[in-house]
Structure formats: structure tokens, C-alpha cells
Amino acid sequence: MTKYIMQRLLATVITMFVILTIGFLVIRLMPGSIFDGYDEMTPEMMQALNAKYNFDKPVIVQYFIYLKNILLHWDWGISLKMNPNVPVWTIVKQKIPVTLYVNFYSLLLSLPLGLLAGIVMALKKNSGIDYGVSFLVVIFISVPSFVFATGLQYFLAYKFGWFPIIYDVNAVGTAKLHSLLLPILALAFSPIARVARYLRAELAETINSEYMLLARTKGLTYTQATIRHGIRNSLVPLMNIIIPMFTTIMGGSLVVERIFAIPGMGGLMIQAINTSDHQVTLATLMFYSFISIITILLVDLSYGIVDPRIRIGGGKAE
Amino acid sequence: MKIFDKNDYKDLDVSKLQYVQLEESIHDTNFETKPIGFFKDAMLRFCKNKSSVVASILIVIIIFFAVFGPMMNDKGFNDQDLGRVNAPPKIPFLADMGVGLFDGGMTLVNRRVENLSDTSQYPEGCILDVYNRRFINGVEMCDLEVDYYIYNDVDEVYWFGTDYLGRDLWTRLWRGARISLVIALVSVVVNVVIGVTYGSIAGYYGGKIDMVMMRITEVINAFPNIVVMTLFIMIFGTGIFSIILALVVRDWIGTARLIRAQFYRFKQNEYVLAAKTLGVPDRTLIFRHILPNSIGPIITRTALAVPGAIFSESFLAYIGLGLRPPEPSIGILLSEGQKVLLYYPTQVLFPAILISVLCISFNMFGNGLRDAFDPTQRGA
Numbered sequence: 046m047t048k049y050i051m052q053r054l055l056a057t058v059i060t061m062f063v064i065l066t067i068g069f070l071v072i073r074l075m076p077g078s079i080f081d082g083y084d085e086m087t088p089e090m091m092q093a094l095n096a097k098y099n100f101d102k103p104v105i106v107q108y109f110i111y112l113k114n115i116l117l118h119w120d121w122g123i124s125l126k127m128n129p130n131v132p133v134w135t136i137v138k139q140k141i142p143v144t145l146y147v148n149f150y151s152l153l154l155s156l157p158l159g160l161l162a163g164i165v166m167a168l169k170k171n172s173g174i175d176y177g178v179s180f181l182v183v184i185f186i187s188v189p190s191f192v193f194a195t196g197l198q199y200f201l202a203y204k205f206g207w208f209p210i211i212y213d214v215n216a217v218g219t220a221k222l223h224s225l226l227l228p229i230l231a232l233a234f235s236p237i238a239r240v241a242r243y244l245r246a247e248l249a250e251t252i253n254s255e256y257m258l259l260a261r262t263k264g265l266t267y268t269q270a271t272i273r274h275g276i277r278n279s280l281v282p283l284m285n286i287i288i289p290m291f292t293t294i295m296g297g298s299l300v301v302e303r304i305f306a307i308p309g310m311g312g313l314m315i316q317a318i319n320t321s322d323h324q325v326t327l328a329t330l331m332f333y334s335f336i337s338i339i340t341i342l343l344v345d346l347s348y349g350i351v352d353p354r355i356r357i358g359g360g361k362a363e
Numbered sequence: 364m365k366i367f368d369k370n371d372y373k374d375l376d377v378s379k380l381q382y383v384q385l386e387e388s389i390h391d392t393n394f395e396t397k398p399i400g401f402f403k404d405a406m407l408r409f410c411k412n413k414s415s416v417v418a419s420i421l422i423v424i425i426i427f428f429a430v431f432g433p434m435m436n437d438k439g440f441n442d443q444d445l446g447r448v449n450a451p452p453k454i455p456f457l458a459d460m461g462v463g464l465f466d467g468g469m470t471l472v473n474r475r476v477e478n479l480s481d482t483s484q485y486p487e488g489c490i491l492d493v494y495n496r497r498f499i500n501g502v503e504m505c506d507l508e509v510d511y512y513i514y515n516d517v518d519e520v521y522w523f524g525t526d527y528l529g530r531d532l533w534t535r536l537w538r539g540a541r542i543s544l545v546i547a548l549v550s551v552v553v554n555v556v557i558g559v560t561y562g563s564i565a566g567y568y569g570g571k572i573d574m575v576m577m578r579i580t581e582v583i584n585a586f587p588n589i590v591v592m593t594l595f596i597m598i599f600g601t602g603i604f605s606i607i608l609a610l611v612v613r614d615w616i617g618t619a620r621l622i623r624a625q626f627y628r629f630k631q632n633e634y635v636l637a638a639k640t641l642g643v644p645d646r647t648l649i650f651r652h653i654l655p656n657s658i659g660p661i662i663t664r665t666a667l668a669v670p671g672a673i674f675s676e677s678f679l680a681y682i683g684l685g686l687r688p689p690e691p692s693i694g695i696l697l698s699e700g701q702k703v704l705l706y707y708p709t710q711v712l713f714p715a716i717l718i719s720v721l722c723i724s725f726n727m728f729g730n731g732l733r734d735a736f737d738p739t740q741r742g743a
Contacts, residue, residue, distance in 0.1 A: 060582075060585045063582075064585075064586060064590065067594070068590070068594060071594050071597065071598055072594075072597065075597060075598065180414075183723060183726055183727060183730070184719075184723055186726065187670055187719070187722035187723040187725075187726045188718075188719045188722060188723065189674045189677060189678075189718065189719075189722065191677070191678075191681060191697070191701075192697075192715045192718060192719055195697075195701060195704060195711055195715060196715070198704065199704055199705070199708055203704075203705055210705070292587060292588075295589070296588060296589050296678070299589065299678070299681075299682060300678060300681040300682065303681065303682075304701060311682075314593075314682070315681075315682045315683055318593065318597070318682065318683060318684065319683045326593075326597075330589075330590045330593060330594070333587050333589050333590055334586070334587050334590050336587075337587035337590075338585060338587075341585065
């Protein structure tokens with residue numbers, strides 16, 4: 046197991062490194078220079094700036110300087126367009142917490158609701174309730190999170206005035222939660238539906254299994270048997286979809302953050318791309334890569350821990 | 364017991380033999396029904412599923428409007444006129460029926476009641492509704508709902524209103540739907556073609572080839588979708604082609620895995636062995652003998668991948684990496700409407716409804732196809 050973890054960690058580090066390299070090369074080799082649009086600049090000024098930011102050196106040298114700064118000083122360069130001369134890490138550092146807050150809470154909110162809906166659907170299989178909830182599930186899965194966000198913002202925030210229309214930066218504690226509830230809700234719809242659909246399929250199969258029959262034979266009531274034996278066993282494969290869902294939520298969060306004017310990573314990335322502030326773009330891309338790769342790593346590692354039946358050995362699992 | 368063989372009958376006189384039941388009528392009848400093939404069978408099952416049938420009708424309607432909608436009025440998708448910006452939607456016959464959404468109404472607040480009869484300020488017939496009358500400092504004030512078109516003296520009618528540049532949103536919406544659908548369909552077809560070919564080869568040959576090919580997909584899969592799409596658009600610019608490419612880069616892997624699994628299931632079958640013994644070349648074995656088994660899952664996957672592609676296109680538009688203006692797409696209309704949501708909600712309403720209906724329909728359609736091709740999967 047330890048060997049496996051070490052292997053996976055190493056693979057993760059290598060992947061991050063590859064993404065960083067490709068991202069850096071793509072962004073540096075793009076046509077156009079950062080001085081486009083600043084026509085009043087004299088060639089001397091450009092030369093001086095180029096020398097200051099190492100743009101006059103070959104790309105490969107720039108790359109190693111960049112890499113060295115990150116590894117030794119955790120220095121991700123400085124922002125050139127958005128907040129000139131502010132270190133990228135200082136900008137990014139302020140934006141990460143609120144993004145994680147929104148994403149984490151929407152995942153947290155979606156779990157119990159999704160589980161509940163899934164259990165209800167499986168127990169009432171092929172009844173009116175099942176069909177009704179299934180229809181909602183299809184809607185929640187299909188409609189993009191930003192459409193939900195727009196609808197919630199217009200009706201709940203603007204028409205009814207229950208929530209602030211955009212995020213209040215100065216809010217703390219429950220006021221913060223209150224002002225972030227709509228984005229959290231908008232992002233939670235799709236995970237709720239996914240969890241519910243998955244659990245319904247799993248549980249509907251589990252309920253018909255032999256150990257459930259045995260449990261009933263031993264004298265457990267239907268509810269007891271379902272909760273003690275059925276649900277527990279259906280939860281195991283659920284782990285595999287919950288953790289990667291975090292990455293999916295992150296993607297939707299990019300847009301939802303923009304809709305509610307949340308000063309998070311999503312807004313930062315959009316702003317960085319649109320102002321071609323490449324150092325910041327690269328840092329935000331690395332943030333999203335990091336989150337995604339960590340989730341994949343967690344899934345891989347949790348396989349063996351959650352379900353001992355899945356043994357990770359040297360053999361091929363086909 | 365003696366076992367008879369051919370030689371024992373050698374001396375029989377053939378002319379003495381006669382038919383036993385030549386005169387009797389045969390009671391078996393021909394099949395009066397036609398045989399039901401694979402697709403017909405699936406079609407029958409599909410038609411039983413009402414929600415999928417409704418979904419496919421909705422898809423056909425949307426495709427019809429996407430093709431012909433922009434031609435239904437004489438306004439171009441990029442005809443700008445700053446004299447008619449942000450017009451509300453108005454469809455005359457629906458307005459007569461009292462559908463508030465389409466009466467071209469615009470709200471004006473804090474107007475003096477005494478001026479309401481002044482036709483130089485409020486042209487005749489423009490006032491639809493007066494409400495919220497109150498006295499402020501002794502002057503009677505009210506809020507008004509006026510017909511934008513009469514009030515601003517615009518003699519044309521815009522069915523879905525206009526945007527901030529005075530462009531007709533009906534034309535833009537359907538043109539946008541057309542472009543979004545083209546992007547989605549082309550990217551899905553490309554991804555299925557690549558995925559099927561790749562998966563077939565990996566699944567058929569197995570062993571080392573399979574291992575190497577699957578490692579490659581794992582490496583590509585490690586790149587998060589957002590990052591891949593962003594980088595792709597940054598390199599190749601924002602055109603239809605680069606958006607399609609950006610959508611394909613990672614999505615074909617799922618198809619490839621599915622097909623590979625199918626090949627693992629079918630390649631050990633006896634009929635494949637029989638074909639191989641007869642000297643059928645690998646290519647024919649793959650595409651003619653094994654692949655058709657997976658036609659159901661492939662079609663299902665194609666249908667289910669469309670909403671994802673539509674979502675990704677809108678997503679790119681939202682983060683500013685969509686098509687270049689003035690070309691519309693559903694995502695671009697949504698993100699432009701979003702900016703004026705609180706003032707002109709109808710500008711975001713129609714694209715939002717369209718994208719929701721489109722995604723829900725394709726998902727239901729895909730689910731129906733899956734149940735039809737493989738009834739054992741129902742409800743999964």
C-alpha cells in the first residue's frame with residue numbers, strides 16, 4: 046500500500062510538472078507581445094522592461110528561471126496587466142478561500158439531499174414519487190448551473206429580495222453564508238441529481254440481493270434491513286463519483302462566481318485571460334489542475350480504503 | 364444393435380420410393396408478420412417511452428427553427444440601430460390575447476399623473492397599465508407600463524426584442540442555436556469517430572498495444588477540462604473550428620474506453636474465431652464483425668454527449684473565450700443577457716429557456732435510446 050501511495054504521489058507530481066511546462070510554453074509562444082496596444086512606448090523602454098522581466102532571453106531559459114523561482118521561493122512571477130507589479134501569489138492567495146468556500150459548501154449541501162432523494166426513489170421504485178423525482182433529476186442534471194444561477198439571482202434575490210443580488214465582500218459568519226447561499230445552491234443542483242440517480246440505481250440492485258433477504262429472514266424489519274445492510278453497501282461505489290464531482294463543481298463555479306460577482310479564482314481567471322495577464326492565467330490554470338489532480342489521487346487511494354474487496358496489488362486489474 | 368450406413372441402402376430401387384404426404388395439406392402457415400430487425404425492435408421500444416418521444420419532437424422543432432428561424436423575418440443578425448436598443452419582446456397577436464410577456468411593455472417609474480393625458484409625452488395608446496399611485500409632496504405620482512414601440516415611435520415589431528445594439532433577438536437566438544448545435548454535433552461526431560477507431564484498435568489487439576494506448580489516454584485525462592479548453596482556445600484563437608477542437612481533445616477518451624470494453628466482450632466469441640479461421644483480415648473483423656455489436660451504446664453516447672458540448676460552448680462564451688462578435692451563439696446571448704438581467708430580463712430568458720429545453724431533450728432522448736437498445740440498463 047505504501048509503495049502504491051508513493052507511486053501515485055510521484056505520478057501526481059510529474060503530471061503537475063508536465064501541465065506547468067505545457068502551459069508555460071503555450072502561453073509564451075503565443076503570438077503578440079505584452080506591449081501590444083502601448084504604442085507610445087519607446088523602444089528603449091520596451092528593452093528595459095524586457096530585460097527586467099527576462100523576456101529578452103530564450104524561452105527555455107525563461108522557463109528554467111520561472112521554475113527555479115517557483116520551486117525555491119514559491120514566486121509565481123508578478124502580474125503585469127491587472128495589478129501591475131503585485132506578485133501573482135499575493136493575488137491568488139486572496140482569491141482561493143472564497144472559491145473553496147463556495148465549492149465545498151455546495152458539495153456538502155448536495156450530499157445529504159442527493160442521498161435522501163436517491164433512497165426515496167429506490168424504495169418507492171416505479172411509483173409516482175419515483176417518476177416525479179426522476180423527472181426533477183433529469184432537469185437538474187441537464188440544465189447548466191449558470192442558468193440556475195441566473196434564475197435564482199433574478200427571482201429570489203431581485204424580485205423577492207430574500208438574498209443579496211451580488212456577493213457582499215465585507216460579510217462575515219452567517220451573513221457571508223447568506224450572501225453566498227444562492228451561488229452554493231446553483232452549483233449544488235447538478236451534484237444532488239447525480240448522487241440521487243447513482244444511489245437509486247445502486248440501491249435498487251442491492252435491495253434485491255440475497256443478504257437483504259437473509260436479513261429479512263433473521264427478523265429485521267424492512268427499514269432496518271435497508272438502512273443497515275442496503276444503504277451501507279450502496280454507499281461504497283458512491284465514493285467514486287463524489288470526489289471527482291468536486292472538479293465538475295469547480296468548472297461551473299467559474300461562471301457562477303462571475304454572475305454573483307464573487308471575487309474568487311473564477312473571476313480572476315476570466316479577468317486574466319481577457320487582459321492577457323499571462324502570469325496570472327498560468328497560476329490560475331495550475332490551481333485548477335492541482336484541484337483536479339488531487340481529486341483523482343484521492344479517488345485512486347480511497348478505492349482500497351473504502352472497499353477492502355478491491356485489493357491493489359501489482360497485478361493487472363482488468 | 365446394428366448401425367445402418369449408406370452402403371446398406373445402395374441396392375434400393377429408387378423408382379419404388381414414393382412421397383408419404385404429397386396430397387395432404389400442410390397445416391403450417393407462412394409468417395404473416397414481417398420479421399423485426401434490431402433497429403425496428405429498438406424503435407418499437409423507443410416509441411413506447413413517451414418522454415423520449417416528446418423529447419425527440421422538441422429537438423426536431425428546435426432544429427427546424429434553428430434552420431428556418433432566422434429567415435422568418437427580414438432582420439439580419441447584425442443589423443444595428445441605436446434608435447431601438449433594448450426593446451422588449453412584442454408579438455402582436457399574443458399581445459392581443461393578453462400574454463403580458465409579449466405586449467412590448469416597458470416600465471417607467473415616478474411619472475406625474477397629470478401628464479398622462481399629454482399626447483406629446485405619451486403618444487396615444489401607449490399606456491398599458493397605471494399602478495402604484497401615490498402622493499409625493501402633494502403631487503400625484505404613479506408607475507407606468509407603456510408600449511415601448513408606440514412610446515419610442517418604432518414602427519417595426521421585434522418578436523423577442525432587441526439587444527443593447529438594437530439587433531433583433533429572434534434572428535440572433537435562432538442563428539445562435541444553429542451555431543451552437545453545429546458546434547455540438549460536429550464535435551460529438553468527431554469525438555465518436557476518433558474514440559471508436561482508437562478504442563477498437565486498443566480493444567481488438569489487446570496486450571502491449573492496448574497498454575500503451577490506454578496509458579496515453581490516462582495522461583490526456585489527467586489534464587483538467589477547463590485547463591485544456593482554455594489553452595486550446597488561447598493557441599488557436601476563438602473560431603468555430605478551434606472551439607470544436609477544444610471540445611474534442613478530452614471527450615473522445617470516454618468513447619474509446621467504452622468501445623474497448625465492448626471489444627473485450629465480443630472478440631472471444633466463436634463467430635469471430637470462425638471468421639478469423641476463414642482468413643478475414645483484421646480490419647474487416649474489427650469494423651464489420653465486432654463493431655456493429657456496439658452500435659447501440661455508440662448512438663446512445665452520441666446523443667448524451669450533445670448536452671455536454673452545448674454546455675461547454677456556453678461555458679467558453681461566459682469566460683470570454685467564445686466566438687468573436689458579432690456572431691451569436693446560445694452561450695454568447697446568455698452572457699450578454701446576464702449583464703442586463705435586472706433591467707431587461709427577457710434578453711436572458713429566451714436563451715436560458717432554449718438551452719435548458721435543448722439539454723433536457725437531448726438527455727431524455729439519449730436515455731430513451733439507451734433503454735431501447737439495451738433494456739437491461741433501464742433506469743440505471
